Amino acid sequence: MSKSGEDGWRKPNLTVEGQRSFWDAQSSTYETEEMTTDNQGEINETLAACREIDCEDIITLGGAVGCRDPKIILEDMFSRKITRIPKVVFNDLAPQQVERARTSILKPFIDQGVEMTFLPGEISGICQKITNRPRRLVLGVYNCWSFFKAEPESGYPFCGYDEYLRNSRILGEEFLFDWVGLSKGELQPAGIRAKVSAHEEVVVKNFVRDSLAAMQRVVTDGHIPSVSALQIVGQTNGREGFFLSHWYTPKGIHELVQSVFDSDEFSIKVKHFTKGMTLVVDTIGVQPQGVVTVLNNVIGNVLPQSQHETLHAIKKIIS
Secondary structure (H helix, E strand, C coil): CEECCCCCCCCCCCCHHHHHHHHHCCCCCHHHCHHHHCCHHHHHHHHHHHHCCCCCEEEECCCCCCCCCCHHHHHHHHHCCCCCCCEEEEEECCHHHHHHHHHHHCHHHHHCCCCEEEEECCHHHHHHHCCCCCEEEEEEEEEHHHHCCCEHHHCECCCHHHHHHHCHHHHCCEEEEEEEEEECCEEEEEEEEEEEECCCCHHHHHHHHHHHHHHHHHHHCCCCCCCCEEEEEEECCCCCCCEEEEEECHHHHHHHHHCCCCCCCEEEEEEECCCEEEEEEEECCCCCCEEEEECCCHHHHCCCCCHHHHHHHHHHHCC
Protein backbone atom coordinates (compact mmCIF):
# COMPACT_ATOMS: atom_id res chain seq x y z
CA MET A 1 0.00 0.00 0.00
CA SER A 2 1.17 3.53 -0.61
CA LYS A 3 0.27 7.05 0.36
CA SER A 4 -1.23 9.37 -2.23
CA GLY A 5 1.25 11.26 -4.34
CA GLU A 6 3.88 8.53 -4.32
CA ASP A 7 5.96 8.27 -7.50
CA GLY A 8 4.53 5.75 -9.92
CA TRP A 9 0.88 6.53 -9.22
CA ARG A 10 -0.37 7.44 -12.69
CA LYS A 11 -4.15 7.61 -12.65
CA PRO A 12 -5.53 8.74 -16.03
CA ASN A 13 -7.88 11.68 -16.31
CA LEU A 14 -11.27 10.17 -15.51
CA THR A 15 -13.47 11.44 -18.34
CA VAL A 16 -16.65 10.27 -20.04
CA GLU A 17 -14.78 10.19 -23.34
CA GLY A 18 -12.22 7.77 -21.93
CA GLN A 19 -14.97 5.52 -20.61
CA ARG A 20 -16.85 5.62 -23.90
CA SER A 21 -13.73 4.56 -25.80
CA PHE A 22 -13.21 1.61 -23.47
CA TRP A 23 -16.79 0.33 -23.60
CA ASP A 24 -17.17 0.78 -27.35
CA ALA A 25 -14.23 -1.61 -27.74
CA GLN A 26 -16.10 -4.32 -25.77
CA SER A 27 -19.24 -4.38 -27.93
CA SER A 28 -18.39 -7.48 -29.97
CA THR A 29 -17.59 -9.82 -27.06
CA TYR A 30 -19.28 -8.38 -23.95
CA GLU A 31 -21.94 -11.07 -23.45
CA THR A 32 -19.46 -13.98 -23.44
CA GLU A 33 -16.92 -12.61 -20.96
CA GLU A 34 -16.77 -14.29 -17.54
CA MET A 35 -17.17 -10.92 -15.82
CA THR A 36 -20.61 -10.70 -17.42
CA THR A 37 -21.79 -14.21 -16.61
CA ASP A 38 -20.72 -14.72 -12.97
CA ASN A 39 -23.45 -12.69 -11.26
CA GLN A 40 -26.53 -14.92 -11.40
CA GLY A 41 -27.60 -13.91 -7.90
CA GLU A 42 -28.29 -10.40 -9.16
CA ILE A 43 -30.38 -11.71 -12.06
CA ASN A 44 -32.45 -13.88 -9.72
CA GLU A 45 -33.19 -10.94 -7.42
CA THR A 46 -34.03 -8.71 -10.39
CA LEU A 47 -36.49 -11.21 -11.85
CA ALA A 48 -38.17 -11.57 -8.47
CA ALA A 49 -38.53 -7.78 -8.19
CA CYS A 50 -39.95 -7.50 -11.73
CA ARG A 51 -42.49 -10.31 -11.26
CA GLU A 52 -44.23 -8.30 -8.55
CA ILE A 53 -45.13 -5.53 -11.01
CA ASP A 54 -47.53 -5.27 -13.93
CA CYS A 55 -44.94 -3.41 -16.01
CA GLU A 56 -45.97 -0.82 -18.55
CA ASP A 57 -42.32 -0.24 -19.37
CA ILE A 58 -38.77 -1.37 -18.67
CA ILE A 59 -36.07 1.29 -18.53
CA THR A 60 -32.61 -0.27 -18.81
CA LEU A 61 -29.79 2.14 -18.00
CA GLY A 62 -26.18 1.16 -18.70
CA GLY A 63 -27.32 -2.12 -20.25
CA ALA A 64 -24.16 -2.73 -22.36
CA VAL A 65 -25.41 -4.93 -25.25
CA GLY A 66 -28.65 -5.92 -23.53
CA CYS A 67 -27.69 -9.54 -22.86
CA ARG A 68 -28.65 -9.34 -19.17
CA ASP A 69 -31.23 -6.62 -18.84
CA PRO A 70 -33.64 -6.32 -20.49
CA LYS A 71 -33.15 -9.60 -22.43
CA ILE A 72 -33.48 -11.99 -19.48
CA ILE A 73 -36.39 -10.00 -18.03
CA LEU A 74 -38.27 -10.15 -21.35
CA GLU A 75 -37.54 -13.87 -21.73
CA ASP A 76 -39.00 -14.44 -18.29
CA MET A 77 -42.10 -12.41 -19.14
CA PHE A 78 -42.68 -14.30 -22.39
CA SER A 79 -42.22 -17.63 -20.61
CA ARG A 80 -44.94 -16.62 -18.14
CA LYS A 81 -47.22 -15.64 -21.04
CA ILE A 82 -48.03 -12.24 -19.62
CA THR A 83 -50.85 -10.39 -21.37
CA ARG A 84 -49.17 -6.98 -21.50
CA ILE A 85 -45.73 -6.71 -23.10
CA PRO A 86 -43.98 -3.61 -21.77
CA LYS A 87 -42.33 -0.95 -23.85
CA VAL A 88 -38.55 -0.82 -23.46
CA VAL A 89 -36.15 2.11 -23.27
CA PHE A 90 -32.57 0.89 -23.61
CA ASN A 91 -29.50 2.93 -22.79
CA ASP A 92 -25.75 2.53 -22.60
CA LEU A 93 -22.95 5.07 -22.57
CA ALA A 94 -21.24 3.47 -25.58
CA PRO A 95 -22.96 3.92 -28.98
CA GLN A 96 -21.45 0.71 -30.39
CA GLN A 97 -22.87 -1.29 -27.49
CA VAL A 98 -26.33 0.22 -28.05
CA GLU A 99 -26.15 -0.53 -31.77
CA ARG A 100 -25.24 -4.16 -31.10
CA ALA A 101 -28.18 -4.43 -28.72
CA ARG A 102 -30.51 -2.98 -31.35
CA THR A 103 -29.31 -5.00 -34.34
CA SER A 104 -28.49 -8.32 -32.67
CA ILE A 105 -29.14 -9.13 -29.00
CA LEU A 106 -32.58 -7.50 -28.69
CA LYS A 107 -33.70 -7.74 -32.33
CA PRO A 108 -35.70 -10.97 -31.78
CA PHE A 109 -37.94 -9.08 -29.33
CA ILE A 110 -38.38 -6.21 -31.77
CA ASP A 111 -39.39 -8.78 -34.39
CA GLN A 112 -42.00 -10.11 -31.93
CA GLY A 113 -43.54 -6.66 -31.61
CA VAL A 114 -41.85 -5.25 -28.50
CA GLU A 115 -41.65 -1.48 -28.86
CA MET A 116 -38.09 -0.36 -28.08
CA THR A 117 -36.32 2.98 -27.96
CA PHE A 118 -32.51 3.07 -28.01
CA LEU A 119 -30.71 6.02 -26.40
CA PRO A 120 -26.90 6.08 -26.16
CA GLY A 121 -25.30 8.50 -23.74
CA GLU A 122 -24.75 9.38 -20.09
CA ILE A 123 -27.52 8.26 -17.76
CA SER A 124 -27.93 11.74 -16.27
CA GLY A 125 -28.70 13.19 -19.69
CA ILE A 126 -30.79 10.28 -20.95
CA CYS A 127 -33.16 10.48 -17.97
CA GLN A 128 -34.21 13.95 -19.14
CA LYS A 129 -35.70 12.28 -22.25
CA ILE A 130 -37.76 9.74 -20.29
CA THR A 131 -41.31 10.44 -19.11
CA ASN A 132 -41.73 10.40 -15.33
CA ARG A 133 -44.04 7.78 -13.81
CA PRO A 134 -44.09 5.58 -10.70
CA ARG A 135 -41.43 2.93 -11.27
CA ARG A 136 -39.46 0.48 -9.19
CA LEU A 137 -35.68 0.94 -9.27
CA VAL A 138 -33.52 -2.17 -9.14
CA LEU A 139 -29.92 -1.13 -8.51
CA GLY A 140 -27.23 -3.82 -8.59
CA VAL A 141 -23.73 -3.16 -7.21
CA TYR A 142 -20.61 -5.11 -6.25
CA ASN A 143 -19.60 -5.69 -2.64
CA CYS A 144 -15.95 -4.88 -1.89
CA TRP A 145 -15.74 -8.03 0.27
CA SER A 146 -16.28 -10.08 -2.90
CA PHE A 147 -13.32 -8.37 -4.52
CA PHE A 148 -11.18 -10.60 -2.30
CA LYS A 149 -13.35 -13.68 -1.73
CA ALA A 150 -14.53 -16.17 -4.36
CA GLU A 151 -17.39 -18.65 -3.91
CA PRO A 152 -17.07 -21.25 -6.71
CA GLU A 153 -19.95 -23.31 -5.32
CA SER A 154 -22.23 -20.28 -5.83
CA GLY A 155 -21.19 -19.61 -9.42
CA TYR A 156 -18.54 -17.02 -8.52
CA PRO A 157 -15.30 -18.88 -9.34
CA PHE A 158 -12.80 -16.01 -8.97
CA CYS A 159 -12.70 -13.08 -6.60
CA GLY A 160 -12.76 -9.68 -8.28
CA TYR A 161 -9.03 -9.11 -7.87
CA ASP A 162 -8.08 -12.39 -9.53
CA GLU A 163 -10.78 -11.99 -12.17
CA TYR A 164 -9.51 -8.57 -13.17
CA LEU A 165 -5.93 -9.80 -13.51
CA ARG A 166 -7.14 -12.80 -15.54
CA ASN A 167 -8.85 -10.34 -17.88
CA SER A 168 -6.08 -7.77 -18.11
CA ARG A 169 -6.10 -7.97 -21.92
CA ILE A 170 -9.53 -6.34 -21.72
CA LEU A 171 -9.39 -4.20 -18.59
CA GLY A 172 -5.80 -3.00 -18.69
CA GLU A 173 -2.25 -4.11 -18.01
CA GLU A 174 -1.96 -1.87 -14.95
CA PHE A 175 -4.48 -1.60 -12.12
CA LEU A 176 -4.64 1.32 -9.73
CA PHE A 177 -6.55 0.93 -6.46
CA ASP A 178 -7.84 3.83 -4.40
CA TRP A 179 -9.99 3.68 -1.27
CA VAL A 180 -12.62 6.43 -1.55
CA GLY A 181 -15.21 8.03 0.72
CA LEU A 182 -18.41 9.99 0.14
CA SER A 183 -17.99 13.72 0.75
CA LYS A 184 -20.36 16.47 -0.41
CA GLY A 185 -21.98 14.17 -2.95
CA GLU A 186 -18.73 12.92 -4.48
CA LEU A 187 -16.48 9.91 -3.93
CA GLN A 188 -13.15 11.37 -2.82
CA PRO A 189 -9.78 9.60 -2.39
CA ALA A 190 -9.05 8.60 1.20
CA GLY A 191 -5.30 8.78 0.58
CA ILE A 192 -4.51 5.05 0.67
CA ARG A 193 -3.57 3.57 -2.70
CA ALA A 194 -1.96 0.58 -4.34
CA LYS A 195 -1.07 -0.56 -7.83
CA VAL A 196 -0.19 -3.77 -9.60
CA SER A 197 0.79 -4.76 -13.11
CA ALA A 198 -0.57 -7.84 -14.86
CA HIS A 199 3.06 -8.66 -15.65
CA GLU A 200 4.23 -8.73 -12.02
CA GLU A 201 5.42 -11.95 -10.44
CA VAL A 202 2.80 -13.95 -8.56
CA VAL A 203 4.34 -13.11 -5.18
CA VAL A 204 3.90 -9.38 -5.90
CA LYS A 205 0.29 -9.81 -7.04
CA ASN A 206 -0.48 -11.81 -3.91
CA PHE A 207 1.14 -9.21 -1.68
CA VAL A 208 -0.96 -6.40 -3.17
CA ARG A 209 -4.14 -8.46 -2.85
CA ASP A 210 -3.38 -9.35 0.78
CA SER A 211 -2.62 -5.72 1.62
CA LEU A 212 -5.87 -4.53 0.06
CA ALA A 213 -7.83 -7.30 1.78
CA ALA A 214 -6.34 -6.34 5.15
CA MET A 215 -7.47 -2.76 4.61
CA GLN A 216 -10.92 -4.00 3.58
CA ARG A 217 -11.25 -5.86 6.87
CA VAL A 218 -10.33 -2.71 8.79
CA VAL A 219 -12.94 -0.76 6.82
CA THR A 220 -15.63 -3.41 7.34
CA ASP A 221 -14.93 -3.54 11.07
CA GLY A 222 -15.78 0.15 11.22
CA HIS A 223 -12.34 1.46 12.12
CA ILE A 224 -12.33 3.75 9.05
CA PRO A 225 -16.01 4.68 8.71
CA SER A 226 -15.35 7.37 6.11
CA VAL A 227 -14.41 4.81 3.41
CA SER A 228 -17.31 3.91 1.10
CA ALA A 229 -15.74 1.90 -1.71
CA LEU A 230 -12.64 0.55 -3.40
CA GLN A 231 -12.03 2.27 -6.72
CA ILE A 232 -10.23 0.32 -9.45
CA VAL A 233 -8.83 1.87 -12.62
CA GLY A 234 -7.41 -0.32 -15.37
CA GLN A 235 -5.29 1.07 -18.18
CA THR A 236 -2.87 -0.01 -20.87
CA ASN A 237 -0.13 2.34 -22.06
CA GLY A 238 -0.78 3.51 -25.59
CA ARG A 239 -4.41 2.34 -25.63
CA GLU A 240 -7.27 4.80 -25.71
CA GLY A 241 -9.69 4.76 -22.81
CA PHE A 242 -9.68 3.21 -19.34
CA PHE A 243 -11.71 0.84 -17.17
CA LEU A 244 -13.27 2.20 -13.99
CA SER A 245 -15.19 0.39 -11.26
CA HIS A 246 -16.17 0.93 -7.62
CA TRP A 247 -16.80 -2.00 -5.26
CA TYR A 248 -18.83 -0.68 -2.32
CA THR A 249 -19.03 -1.43 1.35
CA PRO A 250 -22.66 -2.20 2.33
CA LYS A 251 -22.62 0.91 4.52
CA GLY A 252 -21.12 3.02 1.74
CA ILE A 253 -23.66 2.16 -0.94
CA HIS A 254 -26.55 2.54 1.51
CA GLU A 255 -25.34 6.03 2.46
CA LEU A 256 -24.93 7.01 -1.19
CA VAL A 257 -28.40 5.78 -2.17
CA GLN A 258 -30.15 7.14 0.93
CA SER A 259 -28.54 10.55 0.39
CA VAL A 260 -30.71 10.76 -2.75
CA PHE A 261 -33.72 8.57 -1.96
CA ASP A 262 -34.90 9.95 1.39
CA SER A 263 -36.41 7.38 3.74
CA ASP A 264 -39.48 9.59 4.29
CA GLU A 265 -40.40 9.22 0.62
CA PHE A 266 -38.79 5.97 -0.55
CA SER A 267 -38.39 2.44 0.77
CA ILE A 268 -35.08 0.67 0.14
CA LYS A 269 -34.88 -3.12 0.36
CA VAL A 270 -31.39 -4.64 0.21
CA LYS A 271 -30.67 -8.19 -0.93
CA HIS A 272 -27.19 -9.70 -0.63
CA PHE A 273 -25.76 -12.40 -2.91
CA THR A 274 -22.35 -13.80 -3.74
CA LYS A 275 -20.87 -10.95 -5.77
CA GLY A 276 -22.82 -8.01 -4.50
CA MET A 277 -26.14 -6.49 -3.56
CA THR A 278 -29.38 -5.29 -5.10
CA LEU A 279 -31.19 -2.29 -3.71
CA VAL A 280 -34.88 -2.19 -4.65
CA VAL A 281 -36.25 1.34 -4.34
CA ASP A 282 -39.98 2.15 -4.34
CA THR A 283 -41.92 5.33 -3.71
CA ILE A 284 -43.79 4.77 -0.44
CA GLY A 285 -47.54 4.29 -0.88
CA VAL A 286 -47.44 4.23 -4.69
CA GLN A 287 -47.88 1.19 -6.92
CA PRO A 288 -45.05 0.97 -9.49
CA GLN A 289 -46.14 0.97 -13.13
CA GLY A 290 -42.74 0.10 -14.54
CA VAL A 291 -39.20 -0.84 -13.61
CA VAL A 292 -35.80 0.83 -13.99
CA THR A 293 -32.82 -1.52 -14.00
CA VAL A 294 -29.28 -0.32 -13.30
CA LEU A 295 -27.46 -3.63 -12.92
CA ASN A 296 -24.04 -5.28 -12.92
CA ASN A 297 -22.43 -2.40 -11.04
CA VAL A 298 -23.32 0.22 -13.65
CA ILE A 299 -23.52 2.94 -11.00
CA GLY A 300 -20.07 1.79 -9.86
CA ASN A 301 -18.76 2.44 -13.36
CA VAL A 302 -19.98 6.03 -13.32
CA LEU A 303 -17.31 8.67 -12.68
CA PRO A 304 -16.85 9.21 -8.91
CA GLN A 305 -17.86 12.86 -9.11
CA SER A 306 -21.06 12.00 -11.02
CA GLN A 307 -22.64 9.09 -9.12
CA HIS A 308 -24.71 11.31 -6.82
CA GLU A 309 -25.91 13.40 -9.78
CA THR A 310 -26.75 10.25 -11.74
CA LEU A 311 -28.89 8.86 -8.92
CA HIS A 312 -30.73 12.19 -8.71
CA ALA A 313 -31.52 11.94 -12.43
CA ILE A 314 -32.86 8.40 -11.92
CA LYS A 315 -34.94 9.58 -8.97
CA LYS A 316 -36.88 11.94 -11.25
CA ILE A 317 -38.05 9.15 -13.56
CA ILE A 318 -39.33 6.82 -10.83
CA SER A 319 -41.59 9.25 -8.99
